[in-house]
Amino acid sequence: MTDSERTITRVSLHDELVGRLRDLIVEGELPPGGKVPEKQLCTDFGVSRTPLREALKVLASEGLLELHPNRGATVAKLTLEDVDEMFPVMGSLEALAGELACRNLTDESLAELRALHYQMVLHYHRSELAPYFRINQEIHEKILDIAGNATLSSLHRGLSGRIRRARYVANMSKARWAQAVEEHERILEALSSRDGPRLGDILRSHLANKAEVIKEGLAADTGEKRRSA
Amino acid sequence: MTDSERTITRVSLHDELVGRLRDLIVEGELPPGGKVPEKQLCTDFGVSRTPLREALKVLASEGLLELHPNRGATVAKLTLEDVDEMFPVMGSLEALAGELACRNLTDESLAELRALHYQMVLHYHRSELAPYFRINQEIHEKILDIAGNATLSSLHRGLSGRIRRARYVANMSKARWAQAVEEHERILEALSSRDGPRLGDILRSHLANKAEVIKEGLAADTGEKRRSA
DNA sequence: CTTCTGGATTATGCATTCATTATGCGGATG
DNA sequence: CATCCGCATAATGAATGCATAATCCAGAAG
Structure with missing residues (x-):
């Protein structure tokens, strides 16, 4: 049973989350300037906070999110x-x-x-x-x-x-x-x-x-x- | 963008680690193509694995590292x-x-x-x-x-x-x-x-x-x- | 002697847990 | 009555623990 047709989780959980979250942001599901509800997203996706937070860091490095220390993440709004x-x-x-x-x-x-x-x-x-x-x-x-x-x-x-x-x-x-x-x-x-x-x-x-x-x-x-x- | 006066090392640990690891990679301390010893780096920096792994994800998204699922991270070598x-x-x-x-x-x-x-x-x-x-x-x-x-x-x-x-x-x-x-x-x-x-x-x-x-x-x-x- | 197979060890990936900080609310004081 | 301070609650950031998968080594068989 190799990884031939097991494409449910593409590569890793956090990588899948990056894509999902990116879609949410791009589609405007997460409004620009709004806070990113960590716990809510965890329950939505049914994952723990660790892979989600890893995904948030990646998206922040891409410029889609802004991480405020101890104040959570907000969707970067386009000025x-x-x-x-x-x-x-x-x-x-x-x-x-x-x-x-x-x-x-x-x-x-x-x-x-x-x-x-x-x-x-x-x-x-x-x-x-x-x-x-x-x-x-x-x-x-x-x-x-x-x-x-x-x-x-x-x-x-x-x-x-x-x-x-x-x-x-x-x-x-x-x-x-x-x-x-x-x-x-x-x-x-x-x-x-x-x-x-x-x-x-x-x-x-x-x-x-x-x-x-x-x-x-x-x-x-x-x-x-x-x-x- | 909004890093006008926020460029000081406000976001500690994780962001600090990104910088430190980037230096290690750029300076060649971590040889290109070599594996990234997670545990070793944890003890070196005196931090837990969670922030370090977050940093690894960011560096991977920047193209400096390659993450192989279940096989660790390797320094991306320049071909x-x-x-x-x-x-x-x-x-x-x-x-x-x-x-x-x-x-x-x-x-x-x-x-x-x-x-x-x-x-x-x-x-x-x-x-x-x-x-x-x-x-x-x-x-x-x-x-x-x-x-x-x-x-x-x-x-x-x-x-x-x-x-x-x-x-x-x-x-x-x-x-x-x-x-x-x-x-x-x-x-x-x-x-x-x-x-x-x-x-x-x-x-x-x-x-x-x-x-x-x-x-x-x-x-x-x-x-x-x-x-x- | 070489090769294949199986187990053991180690590292990685995710979840749970703990601590720290920010925010909101209530009371007290001016 | 307004403002400020303190406490409580909730959320975020970090750490540890647990399970899984991969790799390495050893032993046996050809």
Whole structure:
């Protein structure tokens, strides 16, 4: 009885908890700025406090939580300053990813990206925001994947995770949305022509525009009371 | 982010352990690829296993350790593939830092950088490798600092920490050293003229050359036995 | 003599327990 | 009546104990 099909607990309890808690934070189940109820989560997950606290430490090192000594952990809330800081970095990372992706872009991968792109455009024309976001995320992740740089993907994933929950509140305007789709058209063009530097530039400005959308959403969300589910 | 005045060792024990262990790993006290003796470290630091294991989880999430389920933790060793992955990312991050730094570069900061630079050149002419490395590191960190982007600094610090221990084994050749100093001359030029894009390009290629040095050092270190004491 | 197998030892992973600290409430005092 | 101090309670941080799994060594068999 080896570990072949025993994937219930992926690797370890604490590692599973990290993923579960990250989902809770990203999905907004744990409101930003709110305290993290250690005991409550223990009973919810049916685990002891030790693996949970280990998970909290990891999430804190990722920047999703803030640990206050002897005062528990709180969900790190995304400020406008954070977005201003993170998106230039995201832009640089994605620009690098774009350049790398263009180098080892196969026809198959390009076809997959094209399929994703037009599916996303379809969701745009149908004004289906959630599916649009999902495909959008998939496209960016796929570019990271094609880039084939695990370190790059890891850093990007970390930043993206911190931003993703803010993206849920981002009701972008029609104009912004159209602009984003247009930029994705150019992204696909650059990919098709394997123009790495150009793709990098497009991604960088694309991310900068995304930052504006997020910031507008955050500004609109200021003072808003969060409805928990 | 909110570590403005909270950076003092407030969160004792566990956070202290993270720092201590990080130093042990970076300084090579814990050999790359070697197992992490949990009990030994507990007695060394005079703490229990719980905070130490929490620290191990954090360091693992930072990429300095690898946790094997039920098989303990090992120090992540830097492979050539890792260096190939990390340095393009470092290059992008530093390039961004350079651009940002040029925007808000004061005359004072420039003067400080210039002082550091010439002090480093002095160490170069005296063939003092260790001080040269230290000042070198300081210059790059100062550019990050001037950039004023905490997220960027944090990511860079994480990657730099993983590489730093490999830099100790990097006996670069005279030619490489001269090239590095020459590149730093151009870095100072770009800073003086506040040419952000140019500084970014220089830093990117500078990092690429650094990668070659590290890789040469790693290749020379392959199969080397750790010197006892 | 070498190899395989089985047991023992040790380390790791999680739960329970203990101690310390922060916070809230109540009473006393100005 | 308001404010401040002290106590109690609850929560967090650390330690120890227990169970499980892996590794190492020894003995036996080929």
